[in-house]
Amino acid sequence: MQTMMALGPFRFGIDSMAYGELVRSRGWVWAEQEVVGKAPVLQFTGEKAETIELKGTIYSSISVLGKPQLEAMAQLAGRGKPMLMVSGPGLVFGFYVIEHISQNEFHFTSLGSARKVEFHVSLKRYTDTAGAIAMMKSDPQSIIGF
Numbered sequence: 001m002q003t004m005m006a007l008g009p010f011r012f013g014i015d016s017m018a019y020g021e022l023v024r025s026r027g028w029v030w031a032e033q034e035v036v037g038k039a040p041v042l043q044f045t046g047e048k049a050e051t052i053e054l055k056g057t058i059y060s061s062i063s064v065l066g067k068p069q070l071e072a073m074a075q076l077a078g079r080g081k082p083m084l085m086v087s088g089p090g091l092v093f094g095f096y097v098i099e100h101i102s103q104n105e106f107h108f109t110s111l112g113s114a115r116k117v118e119f120h121v122s123l124k125r126y127t128d129t130a131g132a133i134a135m136m137k138s139d140p141q142s143i144i145g146f
Contacts, residue, residue, distance in 0.1 A: 005054070007096065007123070008083025010073055012054065017066045017119065019056035026050045050125040052085075052096065058117040067117055074101050082126035095126040 004019065005012040012019050027048035032040040058066030076083075077098035085093040100122035105114035 003088045005088060006084075006086045007073075007098075008076065008085075010069055010083075012056070015062060015065070017056060017058055017069055019054040021053070021055040023053040023055075024050065025052075049127065051099075052093070052123040052125075054119075054121045054123070056119055058119065060113065060115050060117075067114075070101065070103060070117070070119055073098060073121065077101065082128075082131075085123070093125075095129065096123040097126050098122070099124050 003011045003013050005022075010017075029045045029048060030042045031045050033043060034040050058070070060067070080097070082095040082097050085096045087093065098121060100120075102120045104118045105116070106118070107115040109115060
C-alpha cells in the first residue's frame with residue numbers, strides 16, 4: 001500500500017482511506033489596545049493552533065480497510081492522545097489530535113453495508129512537543145503505531 005499521509009498508526013492511501021482534499025489553516029492573534037482619541041493599537045500575541053481538514057471517500061469495492069480504520073480513529077481520538085503526522089514523501093507535520101470525525105454513507109447493499117462512505121477528519125496541532133514525546137516514550141504504539 002502506498003501511503004499519502006500517516007497519522008499515528010493510521011495510513012491514508014488509495015486502497016484504504018484516500019483523501020481528496022487537504023485544507024491546512026494557520027492564523028495569528030493580534031490584540032487591540034484602546035487608546036483615547038486614537039485608533040486602537042495592535043499587539044502581536046502569537047500564533048493560533050494550526051488545523052488540518054482531511055476530506056475523502058471510501059469505496060467498499062476498493063477498500064475493505066477504510067471503514068474499520070475510520071472507527072479505530074474515532075476510538076483512539078477518545079483516548080485523548082496526540083499522534084505524529086507524516087506525509088507520504090516524509091514531510092513531518094508534527095503532532096496532531098483528532099477533534100472531529102464525520103461520515104456520510106451512500107448506496108447500500110441489500111444487507112445494509114454502504115458501498116460509498118464520505119469522511120471528514122478535523123485535526124488540530126498539538127504544540128506541547130515535550131509532552132507528546134513523553135507520552136510516546138510511555139506508550140509508543142498508541143502514538144505513532146510502530
